[in-house]
Amino acid sequence: MECKDFKCPPDRTDCCCRRLMYTQPDFAKVESNLESVCRARGVNVIFLPKFHCELNFIEQCWGYVKQLYRMKERSSSEADLERNVLDSLNAVPQSSMQRFFVRSGRFVDAYKKGLDGKQAAWAIKKYRGHHILPESIMQELEQSR
Template sequence: FFFQESLLEQNLKARGHICIFLLKFHCKLDPIEMYWGWCKHWYCKIYKVKFKDAKKVAQQCLNKCPVKVICQFFNQPWWFMDAYHKGLIGKVAEWAVCKQKSHRRVGQCAMMSVDTMLT
């Protein structure tokens, strides 16, 4: 039953689309929300006179986001999940993720820094 495709998945795949179900995240950790926010940021910077122009600019902004940036949007929730898995919560987890931004996970060095701050 677990591996059975839902009706939604079957219909989407029949039409040639890919269906990905993501975990429920806070909106600041949701990769789709990050992508949408990135697109809205660029959309607001472009002057639009008519509705036709607005539709064209919206499509351009949606296509403008580089794949590298989209990958970063999908990696960020994993950093937080790693921090939460290691027992960090709230602001401490946020600090550890920010400190370890260049790494794929929250490192032992950050964990030792957190231990030092808490004791």
């Protein structure tokens, strides 16, 4: 027995068999294969939370560079590939970098106000000309449903 779509109530540990087993110490503290292999080789493994690339404007710049690079003529010459990468890196306008920086700030502000990813994307599109979202954004989200 499992909760619908694996969405267990956050305050329950015994709502379904899956959650019951997942919260048992014998199962929760089991080392993964990755951890075992790395530990055997003397390497530490650190698991970090899911990365949100919209919070880092450098990631958005890198996406722009990759888009420019894909428009270049294909080549198998290492010199051509290196030149294409450097040309693409240098072709990102500073104004685009600044726009990406402001956009990242809007996402940070949206997450601070309690919005999830989908809600944040909607709010940022709606308030594109603003540096931060209005304090009433949560009420607006409720009204739009």
